[in-house]
Amino acid sequence: MLARVSRRLLARTLLGTALALPLFGISAAHAAGPVLTVEPDQAATQTVSGTVVPYREVTLTAQSAGRVVDVAGAEGDRFEQGAVLVAISDDRLRAQRQAAEAEMRTAEAAIREAQMQYGREMVSPQSRSIGQMPGMGVPSMFDQMFTQPMGQVMGMGDPALDRRTDLYSRYIGVDQAQARWEQARARVTELDAAIRDTRSEAPFDGLVMHKHVEEGDTVQPGQPLVSFGHVEFLRVEAQVPVRLVSGLQEDDYVQVRLDTGDEVEARVARIFPLADPQRHTVTVKFDLPQGVRGGPGMHAAVHLPQGELSSNRVVIPRSALIPGGALPRVAVLDGEGHVRVRMVRLGGGRGDQVVVTSGLEPGMQILARPGAGVRSGQPVGRGSPDSGVGRRDGVTDPWSRM
Template sequence: MSNTRSFATPAALAVLLATSSIGLAADYETAMVEVTAVGDAAVVGATVVPYKEVVVSAMVPGQIRFLAGHEGDRFKANTLLVQIDDDDLQAKRRAASAAVMAARSAIDQANVQYSRELVSPRINRSMSQPTGFGVPSMFDSFFTRPFSNAMGLSNPWVERYADLQGQVSGLNQANSSYLQARAALDEIDTKIRDARLFTPFDGVITAKMVEVGDNAQPGQPLMRFAYVDFLRLQAEVPVRLVASLRKGQFLPARLDVGSGILVDARVSQIYPIADQARHTVTVKLDLPQGVPGGPGMYAEIRIPDHTTDARSLPTVPRKSLVQRGSLFGVYVLEDGRPSLKMVRVGGDAGEGRVSVLSGLKGGEQVIVNPSSDLGSHNARQTAGD
């Protein structure tokens, strides 16, 4: 009885591995890492700023009675931040409320007088007043008024219209007085509301300029309140460099934290007008969420300078970049399998490509539009092998 064993030849193993690699590589859309002549970059200083910040200023004069916290304290939106003493305003409000009630009473009285004139005209009342045992009044009714009307010296309908119009005018004046009193009350209510200042959004106090007991005047800054969950870089970029920037472009930046932290910042806003004195344009860039540091820190941005001589740098399609925290990387095919390599991204290289300052040499195959689960899928596949 003999045992038969079969062995795979080295050539067969090579063919098998090549076939497997080709099958893996065929599952991805790839692009070549090209070495392209790219212009040099200029370093521009920048400052870390909050994503948005407001200055909380006093709207009414008075003494500071309440402050919600100190620098660094975090609050939700619509939280009471500052309260100014409003005792004087409350007293004025009570007086304004009394004026509104008096105006309302005047309207009621004017309505009564108008209704009385409409139902019982004054011209009739004056003729019916009994004087001198009624003889003078009777004489006026039968002789004086008819004779005056016949001679054209008086007109009872015109007199009635004048009396009625007088009551209408009194009613309109009462309504006007009421509206003025209501406006004065609303104005005081607005000032009372302005004595209480609330947070406009979620954020932290970045600066406090007053203390409880200080006297505040309208327009005086009291606090700075900022949203710092996202940070930005703000830089004054020379006009000659602005032409190479566009919204959404990624630029390498260095934050002055420790020995320096390198991140990629995205251009979010380019001011349309340059500063006439310094000949610079304000540019804001979004930083990745979670970067260390805070507002006020110094940073440096590398901006492509097309006015200088070009140098050769590897370039990759922008769609091949993946972000891991504050860093960027690309999936490189090695033996047909994707391998994540972290890279430092430079400036825009045109045609949808970006330059790479470090991490690649050129000639590698990178995966375009990698799926979010590519790394975990590759790890499971490697473990299964």
């Protein structure tokens, strides 16, 4: 008889301790008992799709029309910076350059002739010989001493103005010849740049990702030639909904699962400042660890934190769901210690736990193992035997059988 009383007292003590634990803020993770405190979902994430892209990628295009005379390597071949990847014929451009050089030499000759004419005008003005009588001796002297001065007095000429006009005309001739030479030189420089553009060089160390042309093809300006990328480092580019971008900052780390099955941590490298007005998403790039398996074009699943939206999500054990019924329900304890049956909306499952998206809030207390017969209004400890809560009024006590 004494042993039976001792077992009953021990059982009552254990039950009272289990019921009192949640009141001191101890959650189900630290105390095993019929009542647990609802905790927020710390691991609430949402998955968005992304694509693995090179760290840097360019598409080289044709700058002039012509025939492709050389394509270096094939897809996957690596080249160093400055290596010629595609070459286009430049025969027509070189012929035009020769013509421009001939124009430049003609302009140089015109410059020398104009300078000589200007020097002659400085030494022997042409205006002095205009209107003079031919020959030498008395007629010429009479013309210079009497005829021209008398004509100037009568308003029939101005030798000084004529001289200034002749000098200015010779100077303009030199300037025009110089301009023609500079124009020809600019044409030669332009053709040199065009000839240089017929050689598409690697802008950085990388590999050929895709060839758009083959040797012998005829291309036009703007036509793609080859796609070249730096793939020693890889990135994931994803279109992230605007509501999830607020929870991201540059240099943060997120979980990324690749098609190869590898799950790695990726660094948030860049968040674009503007959203797509059509899809209402923001482009975000994530840096993958160096040496990760795979290559550009692979699919990647990016797990992003849900930010403020995750504060309303909680995780509870599956055993906390009331058995039976068409809709999921839980037994919530109110401030007076009574049971309140509440319907909840469930999210995804995580082993022996389940995510509750609505119906519960962090800090609420619920029954950890409610029975199918639990009803609203029942006080804690006064339920049916299958409610999971023992009655302590001595009428029905599951520990009384001990």
